[in-house]
């Protein structure tokens with residue numbers, strides 16, 4: 111008996127030691143931090159912090175505790191959290207055999223399987239190239255007049271007769287309408303209103319646990335996405351028919367027409383209808399809340415910084431004086447002159463980036479800072495945290511558009527509001543045109559002041575004002591732009 115116990119002991123102890131050492135070696139190489147409870151992980155903590163507008167603080171505290179790389183469990187997946195200039199460079203320069211884009215399950219299912227965020231390698235290049243054939247500056251030049259008209263119509267309908275407005279919902283209305291006109295090419299009316307309403311519901315389920323049970327937020331959003339997809343399919347069909355019957359139709363009149371008109375070398379359509387549908391949904395989701403957030407913050411910051419407002423006004427009045435007739439639309443050349451106004455927008459994007467973090471999937475083990483990021487894990491990185499790093503942007507919480515006058519004011523991989531590398535936002539030029547045009551008409555046409563002393567914010571996932579940012583407006587001079595409704 112004694113010899114059996116001794117034998118068992120001799121076998122068991124080395125085995126135990128082996129597992130302990132192996133575990134120790136592995137966990138030593140994993141980044142610091144805890145994975146928390148299974149499934150729940152750090153979800154609740156993080157989402158609560160985001161909704162209380164403490165998302166940045168939560169991440170900063172984490173970074174202070176564990177350094178630039180740590181592990182956690184978010185959206186049900188073991189995750190490594192990264193931030194800092196080196197992390198941004200690492201992610202933006204990595205090829206797709208190491209890292210691939212993978213959104214959390216909720217986002218993936220809502221955007222559709224063939225959406226640009228999910229596609230990789232050749233598929234990604236093909237789709238991205240097709241989107242850029244409409245979104246690149248040369249193509250967008252043709253659409254400045256449409257943007258101008260859409261913005262004038264918005265101001266006439268929503269600003270002209272009001273004394274007090276809530277900025278945030280109105281900016282969403284504007285950016286929805288701009289996308290409906292320029293991306294979907296869908297006429298105003300009941301169908302467009304339905305589409306807008308459906309996309310609002312889709313947005314609601316973007317950052318939730320993807321539990322598809324009746325009455326969950328996710329279930330409602332999925333239902334709305336299905337219906338919105340149906341409307342986009344119908345638009346694709348109508349536009350295809352129109353193109354068959356009228357060969358004169360210009361391919362850059364909207365994104366759907368542009369995507370339909372691209373063919374491969376054999377003359378067959380380059381994209382499937384599913385790809386067109388999913389990527390129109392992406393353009394709506396990626397393009398409307400981001401730009402409306404930027405515009406809302408700009409309106410707030412201009413109200414709070416009268417000297418900046420004056421400089422923007424001078425620049426815009428100079429451009430207005432250069433017009434042959436009052437009411438003539440802005441041109442591409444006018445936009446190129448708005449240098450100071452774009453610095454102001456850049457400073458707003460630095461301090462209040464609409465996209466604070468992104469996700470990637472790790473395809474092979476990665477060594478970083480002496481740790482291993484294991485294959486199959488999720489990377490969660492807060493690229494924009496560098497924008498508030500005082501060693502890079504001195505006095506980072508001070509709104510100071512003049513900081514960009516200095517040469518080298520934005521060191522590489524530190525200003526990343528539009529992302530970087532192969533996945534840089536393809537809509538940045540679209541957003542720039544929309545923002546500059548809107549600011550032109552706002553400062554030349556209106557004065558405004560904030561109604562509340564404090565405007566409480568939250569993030570869900572974009573930064574938002576809980577009370578919508580109410581302002582009082584005053585029309586400077588009779589707003590006499592004649593606008594015909596855009597089809």
Ligand code: HEM
Pocket residue numbers: 226227238392393394396397398400401404463464465468469526527528529530532533534535536537538540541
């Ligand atoms: C102020 C406005 C905007 C901001 C701050 C913004 C920000 C970003 C960021 C940070 C990314 C990269 C995400 C990542 O690397 O995971 C991105 C990607 C993307 N954005 Fe934007 N965006 C804006 C406007 C727009 C607009 C107007 C559109 C379309 C009309 C658009 C369409 C897209 C698309 C399709 C992608 C995916 C690109 C790819 O994976 O290749 N964005 N955006």
